[in-house]
Amino acid sequence: MNLKINKHxxxxxxxxxxxxxxxxxxxxxxxxxxxxxxxxxxxxxxxxSEIFRYLDLIESKQFAFKSLMIKNNQLFLYSQTEQKSYIVSRYKDQIKMKTADGGYMPLILHVEDANWKIDQNHVISTIKLRGHTYEFTSNLTTKR
Structure with a gap:
């Protein structure tokens, strides 16, 4: 028997x-x-970006907001330039700004919790997003 082994x-x-x-x-x-x-x-x-947009809006000189009050965890603002009232509130998982006329603008998405306080001429916003809590102080005078 002749067997050839193929090495390749x-x-x-x-x-x-x-x-x-x-x-x-x-x-x-x-x-x-x-x-x-x-x-x-x-x-x-x-x-x-959403947080900065929120802060830019409520502190903007274009609207010149004054804080009116907080009721039912809603922040009521008054625009001196537009002479119009606005409400900032948490609805479901977002913070939105709306007018008395209707219509709204979402400001921050994926919000777990939001609270506002008025302390002299400051509005303190406490916002919880994706497990992190942020607190911002905005200088808004109180309308008398």
């Missing part, structure tokens, strides 16, 4: 295949982690 093999061995799959799984895991971090950073930036 075709294909991959089992060890080479497992090693290749290990490298691919590590790469996919790193890509998934990177996208998760990017999404988290994007949500944080969006949250900061």
């Amino acid at each position: 093999r075709n294909g991959f061995s089992l060890v080479e295949t497992i090693f290749s799959l290990l490298i691919i799984s590590i790469a996919v895991s790193l890509i998934g982690f990177t996208f998760q971090q990017m999404r988290k950073n994007n949500l944080n930036q969006q949250q900061e």
Whole structure:
């Protein structure tokens, strides 16, 4: 019997295949982690942007707001330039500003809790977003 052993093999061995799959799984895991971090950073930036938009609006010189009162955890503001009343309140999971005429503008989304206090010429806003509590003090004179 004449058997020829072919020393030239075709294909991959089992060890080479497992090693290749290990490298691919590590790469996919790193890509998934990177996208998760990017999404988290994007949500944080969006949250900061909404907070600054809220603060810019209630402290804006364009409206020149004066605080009227807080009733039923709603902040009542009066715009001296527009001579119009506004209400800032939490509705479901957002903080919105509305007028007596109707219509509203959402200011901050994904709100877990929100409270307002008036202390002399300051409005103190306490807002809880995604497990973090933020407290802001805005200088708004009280309308008499």
